[in-house]
Amino acid sequence: MFKTLPGFREFLPEECRRRNFYFSQWRRNSRNYHFQEFDGPVLEPLELYEEKSGAEIREQLFCFTDKGGREVALRPEMTPTLARLVGPRLGALRKPIKWFSIGEQYRYERYQKGRKRAFYQYNADIIGEAGPAAEVELMALLIDSLCSFGLGEKDFAVRLSDRQLWIMYLRGLGIEEAQATSVLGVVDKLGREPEDVLEQKLEPLVGNEAAGLLKKMIAFSRQQSLDGVREMFRDSGIVMDELESRLENWNELLQGLQAMGLSSFVQIDLGIVRGLAYYTGFVFEAFDREKSHRALAGGGRYDNLLGMLSRKEAPAAGFGMGDVVLEDLLKEKGLLPKWVEETDVYVVGITPEERSVVLSAVRALRQVGFSVEYSLTGASPKKQFKGADEAGGRTLVVIGPEEREAGQVKVKDSRTRSEKTVSNKEMIACVHHILRGDPELD
RNA sequence: GUGGAUGUAGCUCAGUUGGUUAGAGCACUGGUUUGUGGUACCAGGGGCCGCGGGUUCAAGUCCCGUCUUCCACCCCA
Known part of the structure; x- marks a missing residue:
């Protein structure tokens, strides 16, 4: 007989009840933080994603040519849709724009633990705020969202990093900004692949200085305090004013989180850079403390994306949280009650x-x-x-x-x-x- | 895309060195005499043993292929 397509899901009443529970918590938290809900089409022009991520993205999309000859794709994420919606209305919308969405996303890739081909994702974004106040608000919302499911600081942590700081550090070591993005791709692999493999990946980018560079990158990625970061810059050619100005942003972010009482959830972890190249500043990912699951949520600042997709420049930051890993963790922690649909x-x-x-x-x-x-x-x-x-x-x-x-x-x-x-x-x-x-x- | 495992009733699983009509528990349906209930007892329905091919007198069982699900790699918005 007919089967569900691979990686897709069906929701029997009990599962549907769970899913709706996630939705209602996400909505409640969003309202709590005064974010507005929006939605968009499930099917979008293929170019919307190719424009942002390059033609290779096609391999990971459900895409096809429709009856009108248009190349279309099921949405793999919400951010491009958001950028397209907000771009033309940028002048008319009150800033900062705080929007969220909950929708099913589709990715044509191999499904495994914590990852399927169809999943629901909660997205929250702030557009029009260039300073770290946006990150404070987003990280707080992220933390409170996870807490609303009964998770606590013993269960998860948000790891915070900064691509801008990395680019600055690499520039101090003589790496051009054009190469920096590729080098950050290697940072993403630190600890996951053996050092000699990583060295080979660096060689085409920086030549025979790869070995020395890798050691410095590893040392940098392990810094867990701003003083440690400052120390790493000591011998570099970076103007200290530039560094201090960025560290001032860090202070603002960390102090904001502390004032909200959330410091215990946050760790500095410069090993996080996120795979996607479009992040431009702070990036963060939430993990369970045992790190036995994939990231529960992830996000960061993407100041150039609106310009790329809509020709209207605007600073932006956001995060996404999927239902799959969340559910795995909640099950593991015994935080999913058995709901009984009782009649009165x-x-x-x-x-x-x-x-x-x-x-x-x-x-x-x-x-x-x-x-x-x-x-x-x-x-x-x-x-x-x-x-x-x-x-x-x-x-x-x-x-x-x-x-x-x-x-x-x-x-x-x-x-x-x-x-x-x-x-x-x-x-x-x-x-x-x-x-x-x-x-x-x- | 690469590698490893998996598949028997709605669910969790038995099924011996190949050998009659493939089993259990839970769930489901009906009943235990007609106006009062979660228990107990009895009965019943339900399986192309994932699919296709092969070996054999004989395949749920052995071999090959394929699909599915799961795990790891790749990738990760």
Whole structure:
């Protein structure tokens, strides 16, 4: 028979419930930080992504030619769409622009632990703020979002780095800015590949100084304090004013996070540079403390992207958080409760004669907002009571011949099993009474 | 794209050196005599044993291919 396409997902009720839980937390946190939600098309012109990431990106996209001969792709990320939407309206939008989105993204690549071909991603971006205040706001939102799922500082940390600082450091060692991006690609691999392999990758970029350069890069990537960073620059040709000006940004960022009470979540880790070349300044990634998963979230500053995609320059920063790794971690930590979709009221009709009275009561209860269930087929009373159990009904409304003839119903508390016969008019008040948890029925 | 593992009922899995009509638990459906419930007992439905080919008198079991899922690499927005 037909199967789900590889790497795609289906959401049975329980899984759907979980997914909606992530969405509602993301939305709640965004509102908390006063970000506005936006959305865009799932299908975009292929060039939108090729423009940003180069033609090689095509290999990792679900792309095809549509019936009108247009080359299109399922969106692999939200940022280009955001840039396209904001660019033309830049003049009209109040700054800073704080927007977020939640949407399914698609990437044609090999799926494995923590990565599928279709996944949901939460994105939050700030456009129009050039200073580190934007990063403070974004990192705080990122941290609070993870915390809202029950994760704490023992579970995850946000690692903070700075591509600008790296480029400055490399320039001090005589590396041109044009080569710096490729060299940062090697930084991304530090600790993951043996040093001789990394040295070979550096050689075409910097010639026979590769070995010495690699050692310096490793030392730099291990700095965990601003003083340590300052020390690394001591012998370089960098003007100290330039360095100090950048370190002032660092101070502003770190102090901002400290003032928000979030320092314990943040570590300086210059080994993080992010794979993508379009980041221009601070970059950060959230990891579980054991580092047994992929990054939970990642982001940074991308001041040139809007200019590339919309011809309108604007400073911007943002982050993305996927649902796949998040869910893996929450499962591992036992932070996913078993949700039970409980109904408020279950209406039982004892004999088929009560059918229309039951339907009428069901509708009346639903009209005032209760979740109401009943047996569609009018099975035996025993089955109906069992059904009430399984539906988790807190309250039962039982109608038999006696009640029907008297124009009454029996309202029963399923926990205490105490019951009370009331008139049809009193039924709703009585159900309210039980659901509120009041101890006695009368 | 490369390498390793995996596939038996809706789910978790048994299934011996190849040998009759492929099993269990959970779940599901019905029942235990007709107006009161999570237990217990009884019964039942449900499997092209991933798919295709091969070896054999005989394949869930052995061989080849293929697909799927998982893990690692590549990549990672």
